[in-house]
Amino acid sequence: MKRTQIKQIFQKLFGVKIRIVRRKRRKGLKSEYIKYKAQALEIAQRKIAQFNLVYNFKYNKITIRNQSTKWGSCSKSGNINFNYKIALLPENLADYIIVHELCHLGEFNHSKDFWDLVEKIIPDYKLRKSHLKKISSNGINIT
Numbered sequence: 001m002k003r004t005q006i007k008q009i010f011q012k013l014f015g016v017k018i019r020i021v022r023r024k025r026r027k028g029l030k031s032e033y034i035k036y037k038a039q040a041l042e043i044a045q046r047k048i049a050q051f052n053l054v055y056n057f058k059y060n061k062i063t064i065r066n067q068s069t070k071w072g073s074c075s076k077s078g079n080i081n082f083n084y085k086i087a088l089l090p091e092n093l094a095d096y097i098i099v100h101e102l103c104h105l106g107e108f109n110h111s112k113d114f115w116d117l118v119e120k121i122i123p124d125y126k127l128r129k130s131h132l133k134k135i136s137s138n139g140i141n142i143t
């Protein structure tokens with residue numbers, strides 16, 4: 001049913017005028033996800049292998065998701081997830097997200113020890129963090 005039809009029905013039945021607002025798309029487009037998933041996985045795997053030469057953490061599976069609110073996440077069992085949109089970011093911001101999640105394998109919190117780990121590879125992480133926040137539309141966060 002079209003929006004105009006819905007409006008007319010409401011007006012007829014209830015005598016009220018309504019305004020229909022399209023909900024903001026939070027998830028990425030499925031076609032876009034399919035297009036960039038492999039590229040994002042390649043970036044994540046390559047970068048984690050590279051950065052982990054410094055940390056030597058144990059990790060399990062790296063997964064790319066079409067997440068609506070997260071750039072990345074990490075589980076206590078060592079699985080790391082990334083939003084496919086890391087493939088669309090400037091490299092320095094994707095690096096920050098990857099190092100951030102990788103460091104949760106060492107510190108499962110956002111303590112000073114955690115940020116010290118991040119700083120080893122990303123000395124300007126504060127700058128990248130705020131840049132990422134600025135360009136994160138739809139409220140995508142990092143956890």
Ligand SMILES: [Zn+2]
Nearest residue numbers: 100104142143
């Ligand atoms: Zn975090």
